[in-house]
Amino acid sequence: MTTGFDHILNWRLLAGSHPFPGPDGGTCINEAALVAAGLPYRAIRASADCPPCFSRPLSAYALGLNDAMPDRERHRLMAFVLRLSGSADTSMVEAERTRFLALASIRGLLPPLLDRAGLPDLAARCAEASVLPEALAAARAAAWRGGARAQAAALRRDWRAGALAAAVARTATAAIRAADDPRCAAEIAEGAAAFASGTWERAAAILDAALRIGRQAPDIDLVAARSRLDAARGMVDA
Structure with a gap:
């Protein structure tokens, strides 16, 4: 530099x-x-x-x-x-960038959070998704399971487990919305950062890669x- x-x-x-x-x-x-x-x-x-x-x-x-x-x-x-x-750039390139931000964030930012929450199967699905529809399907499953776990934890008054499960549900929901709104891809990083080290570094790397697409x-x-x-x-x- x-x-x-x-x-x-x-x-x-x-x-x-x-x-x-x-x-x-x-x-x-x-x-x-x-x-x-x-x-x-x-x-x-x-x-x-x-x-x-x-x-x-x-x-x-x-x-x-x-x-x-x-x-x-x-x-x-x-x-x-x-x-x-x-x-x-053109509308086509901008759409490609939006898809990339969503896919890269689901693949790179959600898995550490899901692993931390004891959901290794969903973490693997997110990490291994090769196209956006696969990644979104995994995010939807994570949002549903996180919400169910948060509700069960609330009934047990297990506030620590509930906070982690709620973070999964909230962050996975942001991932679903990221397919249309790139700012929601940043919300994936925000939701994961409190529970997974290195999140901000990975999020910055995603921005770097997205900037290499198109003009x-x-x-x-x-x-x-x-x-x-x-x-x-x-x-x-x-």
């Missing part, structure tokens, strides 16, 4: 939307990408707020991760700050990006 990019990584990402960067950065990942690319700044509350040159599925997933990640993990997203502007963002000069970010947070004259 170059020195220029090391400097960019010093930008501080925060959950939520922001009217303008603070002195230490203080934006979400998509807002930071606006600044780095030299685009007019705006607060980003949803992927629809991004400029048309941003891929909607990719920016939705990135925003979902940004808002769900704890502070100690959110810095991982700065590796993508130069790759979002200019990533928009790639044009190269942004590191020096220029660094200057824009510094100017936005008042480190140099705008």
Whole structure:
């Protein structure tokens, strides 16, 4: 990693939307990408707020991760700050990206949670799914079984088992919705992270892989990006 990019990584990402960067950065990942690319700044509350040159599925997933990640993990997203502007592609490619985010999240993020919950058969079904319909069928089974276990645990007043089973049901339900809404793919990571170590690292790797599908963002000069970010947070004259 170059020195220029090391400097960019010093930008501080925060959950939520922001009217303008603070002195230490203080934006979400998509807002930071606006600044780095030299685009007019705006607060980003949803992927629809991004400029048309941003891929909607990719920016939705990135925003979902940004808002769900704890502070100690959110810095991982700065590796993508130069790759979002200019990533928009045809509707066919965007649909492929949405399917990929759903399938990769079900295969990569659900299994550790299901194993932790004592559901190795469903974990294997998710991990081994080769196409999205197979993955969604496994997620539906996990949502149903997790819900049944949560109800049984509540009757036993086994709150610990109930919390884990409820997390399975909630996270698997998000996985089902991810087929249509890429932000729900980030909810899979959010649901699994409390129970499965390494979840955020795997979620960032999924974003990296999704960004390699279709049109790639044009190269942004590191020096220029660094200057824009510094100017936005008042480190140099705008």
